[in-house]
Amino acid sequence: MLGALCSLCHVQRSPELEAVFRRFSDSLVSGDRETVESLIAPRSRPRLITAIGEWWSGHDEIVELALIRTTDTGVVRWEYSQLEGFESGGVGWVAAETVGHRVSVEPFVLRQTAVLELEAGTWRIVQWHVSRESPPIEVFGLDLSESLSGFVSHLTEEDHSAELMSTSDTVTVMFTDIVDSTLISEEIGDEQWRTIVADHFSLLSRIVETQGGELVKKLGDGTMTVFKSARAAIDAAVEIQRALAESVVKVRIGIHTGDSLRQDGDYYGVAVNKAARIAGIAEGGEIVVSSVSVELSGGHGLRFGKAISVSLKGLTGTHTVFRVDYS
DSSP states (O other): HHHHHTTTTOOEEEEHHHHHHHHHHHHHTTTHHHHHHBOOTTTTTEEEEEEOEEEEEEEHHHHHHHHHHHHHHTEEEEEEEEEEEEEEEEEEEEEEEEEEEETEEEEEEEEEEEEEEEHHHHHHHEEEEEEEEEOOHHHSSOOOOOOOHHHHHHHHHHOOOHHOOOOOOEEEEEEETTTHHHHHHHOHHHHHHHHHHHHHEEEEOOOHTTTTTEEEOOOOTTTEESSSSSSHHHHHHHHHHHHHTTSSOOOEEEEEEEEEEETTTEEEHHHHHHHHHHHHOOOTOOOEEEEEHHHOOOOOOOBBOOOEEEOOTTOOOOEEEEBOOOO
């Protein structure tokens, strides 16, 4: 029974949770109470642990304290020297080392961890731990052994086998698919349709290459491409749709960012599956983008519609997506 349960537990890197934590921190700095309130779990479950003796509980109390403490410290910007997010089903966690920058005052370092749960399509914090960076001599009264760090350093310098075996990348995946291709081919004939599709693929290849992407493979009338940034993927999608505005070809496009496994020139994993499912809910001429890709794109110069909660076949829970307004 235990083996069966563990087989259902799949831990994966989550750029989405990293983006959520950034949004939460930025909202504290800007004093955006509404966003802070929405990102902390309701009712009496959430916990905030800070200094010795400070163990806070309750949604309203934590929201108020977090806003006041941020104002008191005078932070105007957070910098992330380390930030990692992971998820498994409807539970996720974030670990971060953050540098708080202040006006005319030396910056300071905080180490933060947060546990989040997926609730109604939104990740919300249920436990948040904040601590100041301190050397072991201040905490324990002695210097702790550095043998482990020395061992890791030795591996980094002398043994590159782990690096050679690693094939995991965080990429933005884009799927395109021609809508009603069968009907169009029947109407105009196979020969003309083959020419149209060939020209279509050439167009996509040029745009993808211009945006620094990689055309991974063709899938019948569709394509799968990957980009190093969410912004590049969305810019490419907008350029594709605008180029096809007067064409008989109408495509649906889906975009998502996440970790994927690269093997033999192809990409695999949940992020790839999610991007494909998102493309499946788009209509002809639409670009539908996951919330994490929207967060990572920066948003400057881009316009998105209202957030939409959707179910994606084969993926648990609900997922937040946005349509891109490129008109």
